Amino acid sequence: MKLHILGCYAATPRTFTNPTAQVLEIKNHLFLIDCGEGTQVQLRKHKIKFSRIQHIFISHLHGDHFFGLPGLISTFRLLGRKTDLHIYGPKGIKEAVTLLLKLGDSWTNYLLIFHELTSKESDLVFEDEKVTVNTIPLDHRVYTNGFLFREKPAERKLNIEEVKKHQIDTCYYQNIKSGKDIVLDTGVIVPNHKLTLDPPRPKSYAFCSDTAYKPSIVPQINEVDVLYHESTFLESEQLMAPKTKHATAKEAANIAKAANVGLLILGHYSTRYASIELFKEEAMEVFERVELADDGKSFDFS
Numbered sequence: 001m002k003l004h005i006l007g008c009y010a011a012t013p014r015t016f017t018n019p020t021a022q023v024l025e026i027k028n029h030l031f032l033i034d035c036g037e038g039t040q041v042q043l044r045k046h047k048i049k050f051s052r053i054q055h056i057f058i059s060h061l062h063g064d065h066f067f068g069l070p071g072l073i074s075t076f077r078l079l080g081r082k083t084d085l086h087i088y089g090p091k092g093i094k095e096a097v098t099l100l101l102k103l104g105d106s107w108t109n110y111l112l113i114f115h116e117l118t119s120k121e122s123d124l125v126f127e128d129e130k131v132t133v134n135t136i137p138l139d140h141r142v143y144t145n146g147f148l149f150r151e152k153p154a155e156r157k158l159n160i161e162e163v164k165k166h167q168i169d170t171c172y173y174q175n176i177k178s179g180k181d182i183v184l185d186t187g188v189i190v191p192n193h194k195l196t197l198d199p200p201r202p203k204s205y206a207f208c209s210d211t212a213y214k215p216s217i218v219p220q221i222n223e224v225d226v227l228y229h230e231s232t233f234l235e236s237e238q239l240m241a242p243k244t245k246h247a248t249a250k251e252a253a254n255i256a257k258a259a260n261v262g263l264l265i266l267g268h269y270s271t272r273y274a275s276i277e278l279f280k281e282e283a284m285e286v287f288e289r290v291e292l293a294d295d296g297k298s299f300d301f302s
Ligand SMILES: [Zn+2]
Pocket: 060, 062, 140, 210
């Protein structure tokens, strides 16, 4: 699992900072999460093969989280994309995007499939044989969801040495990987745990932006490997956080601590601050395992 931060600053794009967008690489998927203005430029700059993106998850319809989407959709058309593109986001996203396509008479030659979200409860929005994605309902000025990405447990790994020692035919390998014992021609049963090794532990990633401090999300994100939580403000502006329905670095750390996550990544910094180091300092007063997101930064969790 890898995470590429394309943009992680609040509000307006600036010379050296970009609004929210990130790419999660998980089990052969490239999931784009939020698509602020300039996302396609950032994808090119950081050499991410964006033709491989088939699923885009949009948290909410504030401009700094989705104004890059119509441009990206248009570029895909110009590049001759043929594969379907799935977009998950709040109700209204289909209307917003299709209005622009209609006015410009520039319909895509690939299938655009919208999955509009309205529920205030967590929904399973994507599932295949290796990954699930659930919404995490958040508390912001407009309807907003975070997203929880979970790998499914993988099959057990063959212990090739043991399998060969017992001269087991390859046609039984799939049965062994799915957990079955093997009966040899001699009638001896070889238990599965002798023929296999534990698969890697499934990983999980929770994206939570934008939101006011919302402790009720803790049970859903309990013990995730990585939590990205917005931290728009420092303690000096803590009174602004509830008014604007954003969180402080310390509040993000409180959530991380209560959920006992493996790592907290902070982002969505207000552009009023000259340096982002203080965000880490304030969060670490509450929770130790903190990293700062920054534009162009990648995290490898494999
Ligand atoms: Zn917002």
